[in-house]
Amino acid sequence: MGRKRPTIHDVATLAGVSKSTVARALSGTGPVAAEARERAIEAARALGYEPNHLAVSMRSGRSRLIGLVIPDIANPFWAEVAKGAQDRAVEEELSLLCFSSDWQTEQEERHLRALVRARVDGAILNPVADSVEALHAFGLPLVLIGSSAEKFPGLPSVGSNIPQSVRLGLDYLSRKGHEAPALILGPPSRIARLRFAEAVRQHLDYRGAARDLQVETADYTVEGGRAAMSRLLDNRRPGPLAVFAANDLMALGALMALRDRGLSCPEDASILGFDGIAAGAFSWPGLTTVEKPGRALGRLAVSMLAAAAEGRPHGGPVCLPGRLIERGSVANLLARDAPALLAGRG
Amino acid sequence: MGRKRPTIHDVATLAGVSKSTVARALSGTGPVAAEARERAIEAARALGYEPNHLAVSMRSGRSRLIGLVIPDIANPFWAEVAKGAQDRAVEEELSLLCFSSDWQTEQEERHLRALVRARVDGAILNPVADSVEALHAFGLPLVLIGSSAEKFPGLPSVGSNIPQSVRLGLDYLSRKGHEAPALILGPPSRIARLRFAEAVRQHLDYRGAARDLQVETADYTVEGGRAAMSRLLDNRRPGPLAVFAANDLMALGALMALRDRGLSCPEDASILGFDGIAAGAFSWPGLTTVEKPGRALGRLAVSMLAAAAEGRPHGGPVCLPGRLIERGSVANLLARDAPALLAGRG
DNA sequence: CTGAAAGCGCTAACAT
DNA sequence: ATGTTAGCGCTTTCAG
Numbered sequence: 001m002g003r004k005r006p007t008i009h010d011v012a013t014l015a016g017v018s019k020s021t022v023a024r025a026l027s028g029t030g031p032v033a034a035e036a037r038e039r040a041i042e043a044a045r046a047l048g049y050e051p052n053h054l055a056v057s058m059r060s061g062r063s064r065l066i067g068l069v070i071p072d073i074a075n076p077f078w079a080e081v082a083k084g085a086q087d088r089a090v091e092e093e094l095s096l097l098c099f100s101s102d103w104q105t106e107q108e109e110r111h112l113r114a115l116v117r118a119r120v121d122g123a124i125l126n127p128v129a130d131s132v133e134a135l136h137a138f139g140l141p142l143v144l145i146g147s148s149a150e151k152f153p154g155l156p157s158v159g160s161n162i163p164q165s166v167r168l169g170l171d172y173l174s175r176k177g178h179e180a181p182a183l184i185l186g187p188p189s190r191i192a193r194l195r196f197a198e199a200v201r202q203h204l205d206y207r208g209a210a211r212d213l214q215v216e217t218a219d220y221t222v223e224g225g226r227a228a229m230s231r232l233l234d235n236r237r238p239g240p241l242a243v244f245a246a247n248d249l250m251a252l253g254a255l256m257a258l259r260d261r262g263l264s265c266p267e268d269a270s271i272l273g274f275d276g277i278a279a280g281a282f283s284w285p286g287l288t289t290v291e292k293p294g295r296a297l298g299r300l301a302v303s304m305l306a307a308a309a310e311g312r313p314h315g316g317p318v319c320l321p322g323r324l325i326e327r328g329s330v331a332n333l334l335a336r337d338a339p340a341l342l343a344g345r346g
Numbered sequence: 347m348g349r350k351r352p353t354i355h356d357v358a359t360l361a362g363v364s365k366s367t368v369a370r371a372l373s374g375t376g377p378v379a380a381e382a383r384e385r386a387i388e389a390a391r392a393l394g395y396e397p398n399h400l401a402v403s404m405r406s407g408r409s410r411l412i413g414l415v416i417p418d419i420a421n422p423f424w425a426e427v428a429k430g431a432q433d434r435a436v437e438e439e440l441s442l443l444c445f446s447s448d449w450q451t452e453q454e455e456r457h458l459r460a461l462v463r464a465r466v467d468g469a470i471l472n473p474v475a476d477s478v479e480a481l482h483a484f485g486l487p488l489v490l491i492g493s494s495a496e497k498f499p500g501l502p503s504v505g506s507n508i509p510q511s512v513r514l515g516l517d518y519l520s521r522k523g524h525e526a527p528a529l530i531l532g533p534p535s536r537i538a539r540l541r542f543a544e545a546v547r548q549h550l551d552y553r554g555a556a557r558d559l560q561v562e563t564a565d566y567t568v569e570g571g572r573a574a575m576s577r578l579l580d581n582r583r584p585g586p587l588a589v590f591a592a593n594d595l596m597a598l599g600a601l602m603a604l605r606d607r608g609l610s611c612p613e614d615a616s617i618l619g620f621d622g623i624a625a626g627a628f629s630w631p632g633l634t635t636v637e638k639p640g641r642a643l644g645r646l647a648v649s650m651l652a653a654a655a656e657g658r659p660h661g662g663p664v665c666l667p668g669r670l671i672e673r674g675s676v677a678n679l680l681a682r683d684a685p686a687l688l689a690g691r692g
Numbered sequence: 693c694t695g696a697a698a699g700c701g702c703t704a705a706c707a708t
Numbered sequence: 709a710t711g712t713t714a715g716c717g718c719t720t721t722c723a724g
Contacts, residue, residue, distance in 0.1 A: 009702095020704085029703085052700090054701080054702090055702040056702060059701085059703050
């Protein structure tokens with residue numbers, strides 16, 4: 001298995017022609033006599049020759065490798081993004097170098113440096129660092145993915161439309177009689193948190209709804225959401241409780257916190273998620289959530305990066321809209337038979 | 347951003363020494379005068395120099411790239427495997443090239459070829475092809491991952507212990523009074539199906555349980571499981587129904603099929619999954635399942651591959667045991683208050 | 693201790 | 709239509 005691979009030179013020798021002829025024959029570049037081409041191709045086949053991309057990349061200056069740096073591949077939302085990116089990458093004949101930043105700046109920097117050394121043609125990044133300069137310093141064509149477009153002006157980006165998605169959720173909550181939901185947000189250091197919180201505040205102010213929202217912080221995991229919900233329940237205010245979580249994993253955790261205390265959803269508290277991961281369809285009750293088009297985002301990011309790398313116009317920031325998925329985790333306070341719920345449990 | 351990257355030659359010029367001295371200084375290989383080293387390092391820093399791994403790989407014959415080819419990165423089980431592999435890869439200073447085969451031989455072959463061309467040091471593969479020769483033909487150090495060890499003798503592999511895991515599930519079912527569960531298996535072409543079915547047959551024969559099991563085939567997705575369960579329900583035999591699905595996604599789909607018909611679990615039918623994905627904790631009822639240690643599998647595979655690539659002994663096939671997670675999707679037919687269930691709905 | 697030079701495998705000029 | 713050559717950026721002998 002481990003014996004040395006044949007080079008183009010070996011193929012040339014076997015075929016009885018020169019290296020360049022083989023190169024031309026195999027790549028279809030430049031004129032080759034029919035017979036010579038045949039012999040070259042046959043020799044390549046016989047030897048099991050596969051071109052060495054390292055060498056090709058070095059000559060051409062393009063590696064056909066691209067990087068993908070996302071927070072956590074085991075998070076279903078990001079796994080969807082990765083799948084979309086992968087699918088598009090094979091279509092573009094690109095290979096994907098995948099890394100997880102785990103939401104840590106040092107990891108991110110480390111991965112980005114690895115990508116530079118690998119001489120990738122570009123990278124798709126959900127940035128945890130918050131300065132454009134830090135990113136520019138790598139001198140790497142970048143397409144940002146996630147909710148960071150505005151924070152990094154000048155860089156191409158694809159993300160879901162956070163303000164629109166948040167508005168979708170808030171309006172839905174409002175239609176069900178919940179005017180000022182409690183929030184479970186991600187870690188303070190992350191831009192995503194800022195963008196989400198901002199969107200909530202703006203829309204609530206606009207609607208004239210209350211401003212002193214209950215806010216809990218968690219780390220985008222199920223356990224985090226569970227703990228945050230537990231704290232919310234400890235400090236519960238009078239009246240019905242609705243919680244808007246900044247991702248589905250935390251929302252699912254919140255559901256578990258309710259279950260932990262023998263409380264049920266949506267009778268005792270309403271929960272609204274954000275992401276649209278598949279698991280939300282299986283929970284009980286099904287998680288009502290705002291779906292972000294993860295797979296499409298991944299595909300688009302690769303397309304843009306490929307375009308940018310080839311100097312084709314790649315377009316500015318792209319923003320895909322969210323979509324509300326109604327399942328059963330939000331109570332309708334305005335329904336005829338709802339008054340019983342209004343008492344809450346505060 | 348896109349201006350050309352500095353080479354070691356640029357660093358040498360700036361530092362006023364030769365390329366070789368810079369190389370020695372930066373890599374710590376060979377003797378360098380303290381002053382020269384300092385100047386080299388400083389120049390590299392000033393220029394933002396990052397070594398070109400393409401060139402390094404070409405000289406050294408090792409790319410520090412490894413491939414990962416799994417069926418579907420968006421499947422939570424495989425995402426766990428990928429995460430484990432990623433984590434271990436950064437520890438080993440390796441970069442991971444990720445591909446999804448979508449359970450298709452052509453895709454698999456395509457990806458494997460891409461990996462050969464990229465001159466990866468080796469690859470981790472959940473094989474869909476079923477001949478060792480096909481795999482050997484690539485001349486690539488391989489570590490198999492999943493349930494294929496025996497099918498490919500001589501290749502190192504890490505997998506979960508299918509016979510043991512299946513036995514765990516079957517014994518559990520038996521303890522709850524279900525002797526001959528219906529099966530939802532994956533596509534016929536896949537080895538995983540064979541291994542699973544085999545394990546079931548063997549253990550059931552051993553226990554003397556019935557042999558004419560109801561078997562449905564699906565494609566390892568939620569939708570597939572849902573349809574398969576629906577067919578099972580259409581041809582329902584008299585008596586209580588228990589279903590053992592070959593992965594959790596299909597089990598979750600089966601749960602949905604039940605819900606579709608207004609049936610409930612475990613009252614109307616019991617479901618046992620296989621994988622241990624996180625979503626099973628949120629479903630209603632919670633999915634009882636046999637957990638396979640995906641993350642550990644991924645980590646181990648990378649360790650073995652790294653060892654093999656360096657010529658260190660990598661050990662033979664490794665088999666990690668499964669673990670039963672009891673939640674609520676299997677009825678206990680033997681409990682005192684169970685008789686009502688025995689009537690079934692057939 | 694340091695520099696010059698060869699060569700990893702490939703392709704694009706250039707020359708035939 | 710085909711062969712020869714140079715060189716991508718690096719490391720590693722081999723001299724000095």
